[in-house]
Amino acid sequence: MSAARLVPDDFSVPQGVSTDRFRLEPLAQRHNVADHKAWTSSIDHIRSTPGFAGRTWPNVPLSVEENAVDIAEHEADFAARSGFTYTVLEAATGDVIGCVYLYPPRRQGFDVDARSWVRAESAALDQPLHDLVRQWLMDEWPFHAPDYAQRPEAPRE
Numbered sequence: 001m002s003a004a005r006l007v008p009d010d011f012s013v014p015q016g017v018s019t020d021r022f023r024l025e026p027l028a029q030r031h032n033v034a035d036h037k038a039w040t041s042s043i044d045h046i047r048s049t050p051g052f053a054g055r056t057w058p059n060v061p062l063s064v065e066e067n068a069v070d071i072a073e074h075e076a077d078f079a080a081r082s083g084f085t086y087t088v089l090e091a092a093t094g095d096v097i098g099c100v101y102l103y104p105p106r107r108q109g110f111d112v113d114a115r116s117w118v119r120a121e122s123a124a125l126d127q128p129l130h131d132l133v134r135q136w137l138m139d140e141w142p143f144h145a146p147d148y149a150q151r152p153e154a155p156r157e
Contacts, residue, residue, distance in 0.1 A: 005081045014140045024086040031087045034096035036067040045120035050149035097122045110147035127151045
């Protein structure tokens with residue numbers, strides 16, 4: 001992943017955020033099996049989520065062991081302050097239903113590349129998660145210009 005620090009040394013990195021629908025906490029090895037199940041069951045859905053077009057992940061399922069290696073890389077990035085990955089847990093059950101990634105920007109004019117996804121079976125929660133993360137970035141993080149793909153406006157009834 002990236003070696004450059006994404007946030008200043010004196011910035012206190014949030015350990016998560018909670019609402020009545022979600023709980024975000026740093027992705028860790030304890031989430032491996034549930035994280036693996038969440039994303040491997042939703043590859044096509046994640047690839048169609050705004051912000052994931054043209055990315056190499058997710059392409060093919062990793063084994064649980066390979067997923068653990070990937071999580072270890074995210075944990076190392078978090079410790080190095082070069083990127084921050086949070087698992088998205090359903091508040092009522094604690095089930096892993098998605099992920100949020102905060103990494104150095106890939107495009108000029110932005111100060112963070114933010115992406116999020118939810119499981120296909122939780123697709124209705126994509127917009128509420130996006131709204132939560134956008135507000136969290138403004139309120140709790142030192143970013144002023146996040147590159148975070150907008151969600152299509154829901155049809156009005």
